[in-house]
Amino acid sequence: MESVQHALSFLAVSTIAVGCTAPGSSMSFGSSSNTAQNAVAQQDQITRGRYLVVTHDCGGCHGGGSDPASTRWLTGVKDSLDEFHIGPFITRPKNLTPDNTTGIGRFSERQIFNSLRYGLRPEETPDVEITSTTPGQGNFPAHPHYLAPPMPWMAWRHMPDQDLWAIAAYLKNGVKPVRNKVADSEGPPDFWASEMTPDKIGAYPVAPFPTANERR
Amino acid sequence: MLHPLRLLAVLPLSLSLVAVSAPRERVRALPKRDAEPPALINISKKPNTVEVNITASVTTLSLVPGVNSEVFAYNGHVPGPTLDVREGDHVIVHFHNHLPEPTTVHWHGIHLPFESDGSPFYPIKPGESHDYEFTIRPGTAGTYWYHPHPDRRTGFAIGKGLFGAIVVHAADDPLPATISERLLVLSDNRFLQDGSIDFPDAASASGGIDEENGREGPVLFVNGHVMPTLSIRRGEVQRWRIINASAGRIYRIALAGHTMLHIGSDGGLFETPREVKELLLTTGERVEVLIRGTDSAGTKALLQDLPYDRYAPQTRPKDWKKTLDLLTLETTDEASVAPIAIPAHLRTVPPLDTTKATAVRTVVFGQGMINGKTMDMARVDVSTRVGATEIWEIENVVGMDHPFHLHGFQFQVLDRDGVAEPYRSWKDMLNIPKHSTARIIVRYDDYPGKWMFHCHILDHEDHGMMGVLEVRQ
Numbered sequence: 001m002e003s004v005q006h007a008l009s010f011l012a013v014s015t016i017a018v019g020c021t022a023p024g025s026s027m028s029f030g031s032s033s034n035t036a037q038n039a040v041a042q043q044d045q046i047t048r049g050r051y052l053v054v055t056h057d058c059g060g061c062h063g064g065g066s067d068p069a070s071t072r073w074l075t076g077v078k079d080s081l082d083e084f085h086i087g088p089f090i091t092r093p094k095n096l097t098p099d100n101t102t103g104i105g106r107f108s109e110r111q112i113f114n115s116l117r118y119g120l121r122p123e124e125t126p127d128v129e130i131t132s133t134t135p136g137q138g139n140f141p142a143h144p145h146y147l148a149p150p151m152p153w154m155a156w157r158h159m160p161d162q163d164l165w166a167i168a169a170y171l172k173n174g175v176k177p178v179r180n181k182v183a184d185s186e187g188p189p190d191f192w193a194s195e196m197t198p199d200k201i202g203a204y205p206v207a208p209f210p211t212a213n214e215r216r
Numbered sequence: 217m218l219h220p221l222r223l224l225a226v227l228p229l230s231l232s233l234v235a236v237s238a239p240r241e242r243v244r245a246l247p248k249r250d251a252e253p254p255a256l257i258n259i260s261k262k263p264n265t266v267e268v269n270i271t272a273s274v275t276t277l278s279l280v281p282g283v284n285s286e287v288f289a290y291n292g293h294v295p296g297p298t299l300d301v302r303e304g305d306h307v308i309v310h311f312h313n314h315l316p317e318p319t320t321v322h323w324h325g326i327h328l329p330f331e332s333d334g335s336p337f338y339p340i341k342p343g344e345s346h347d348y349e350f351t352i353r354p355g356t357a358g359t360y361w362y363h364p365h366p367d368r369r370t371g372f373a374i375g376k377g378l379f380g381a382i383v384v385h386a387a388d389d390p391l392p393a394t395i396s397e398r399l400l401v402l403s404d405n406r407f408l409q410d411g412s413i414d415f416p417d418a419a420s421a422s423g424g425i426d427e428e429n430g431r432e433g434p435v436l437f438v439n440g441h442v443m444p445t446l447s448i449r450r451g452e453v454q455r456w457r458i459i460n461a462s463a464g465r466i467y468r469i470a471l472a473g474h475t476m477l478h479i480g481s482d483g484g485l486f487e488t489p490r491e492v493k494e495l496l497l498t499t500g501e502r503v504e505v506l507i508r509g510t511d512s513a514g515t516k517a518l519l520q521d522l523p524y525d526r527y528a529p530q531t532r533p534k535d536w537k538k539t540l541d542l543l544t545l546e547t548t549d550e551a552s553v554a555p556i557a558i559p560a561h562l563r564t565v566p567p568l569d570t571t572k573a574t575a576v577r578t579v580v581f582g583q584g585m586i587n588g589k590t591m592d593m594a595r596v597d598v599s600t601r602v603g604a605t606e607i608w609e610i611e612n613v614v615g616m617d618h619p620f621h622l623h624g625f626q627f628q629v630l631d632r633d634g635v636a637e638p639y640r641s642w643k644d645m646l647n648i649p650k651h652s653t654a655r656i657i658v659r660y661d662d663y664p665g666k667w668m669f670h671c672h673i674l675d676h677e678d679h680g681m682m683g684v685l686e687v688r689q
Contacts, residue, residue, distance in 0.1 A: 089529075101653070106580065106613055111588070123613040127588025143427060145583060181651070184615035186529040189425050 049170025061093040076182040091148035091185035099177035112168035119153040145191035154201040273314035283411040287377035296380030309348040322365035325644040330665020336367040357386030358484030359457040359502040371674030379461040406433030428531040430464020430673035448509035450552035463674040468524040470494035480504035483626040483642025498619040498647035500672040513549035526617035572605040581618040590680030597683035612648040619672040627658035
């Protein structure tokens, strides 16, 4: 009960802190005159991101379980036991720490946001605001490369913008970089594009409440 | 039977020698070049001037024996005729576009005025002609090539057959003039049953694979021939200039049973030769090597393309581990040739001064993008001034190789993944392997303009993996 209240208060704070879909999250407060307040806002955003990462079990696949104190916290695949066999393909949870060469350090927060919202591999996703989910339109790549299964982005993409920005801010700024090179995942030549069509993963955003399965 | 490390026997003899004085006129062993593209004919009577005509047109050629293919060709040949020039020559190319689409001619690797670079900024419309004019700068002796560079159509145009070699001879070449030279232009292609060159629809499955990997074909050509046989005399040393004109294939070349003496790269000779068993030749890249014939007549050795995994796991071809044959080198029973001395010092390659660097540029290769952006000819990605020295840190963050090419200026490699480059050379092509970083240094000498830098996997280039470097006066 206490943690739920916590979450709600964080949500309220981060809404103020981030405001909207402005890219760069923690860095986009250049116009404010009070840097101390900005630092507090950024710390709140990072704490919010940490909460979301823990409760969404990112560490279940990417390392460390739900324990940020674990030496393997978000450092990615260590051995073949951590790999997934998806049909004939082996997929590997990546190093999510901000190491520049082996982790997510070289990606912008917007690339991480785009990855969580649209399932696009950050290294193969433009560092621009995406305004469409139709390939080739609104900066959505004509030939999208999706994150390999079982990454459940198709569910988590429905989080509000500020939550996704908070996760990006936490991964970039709230975790220490750890060097651990993870081999690329395998997959079909279309990088799972044929599996990520709206009829298979549902629409974004979800249909208005109530649908035929729901009631008020 | 074959003789690995044979060249070692030649080298120690030479180490004590000072470079022999090179003659002004080099002896060309013409009969040995008969498998090579013809040379462009110089119509100028003026000294130090090379004036040639090049026409690009649609024609029908038999690339694979017994099958006719519709191709694009320079002066009716695939590869096009070789532009053979010397340092200091003034070059005038009267170019005529008889193709049904706009084109340009890019003089890949040559240091020349921006207007003559044949970049997509200066398209030549169907039916139009254009004179390219430039002077070959001293110190640029080496092996280069020319090919179209139109907006979004480079891969198609080169795949249809538009590529040719440029050989720039030194005013003062350190290698003995008696060495015979061979030019090897490597290309690959893919054909349909009716002989036409296979360019699948971009929306099809194989079109998608081409776009990811860069278009490759199972048929390998050397100077437009499938598996030619080259001859070498017993003990003879030949100088091979090898050009990778393929759209996407990276060659890992080895001459079975032989070592090679690697003497030069894109922008000409190294300071000292390096003995190697194999060489990686990325797209657009060139090497110069010395090859030594065995001591017994009738010996045959294959020049091969060994497996090299440049691919992302998703689109790696199933047969990528197959070794492919390029040509047969046969030792003839002609009189053997006395060993020649190969100078231990070829020339001086002065280092660019890192302390003079005024900027460090970060170039991140993602899939189909540079620094998260696709090509926009109206945008300037890097802005600098003539004469400035800069360091570029080129990082490949994806799981497949991307070959980097800079127009107009030769650069030097400082290090790869933090490991200092063991030798100095002038480069305009550099393979950036998957998940790796290289640092290069470049000085923008002489020529202002808007220069391209891009991935030289042509399908990637054509889909926007390219940027604009503006060098201001």
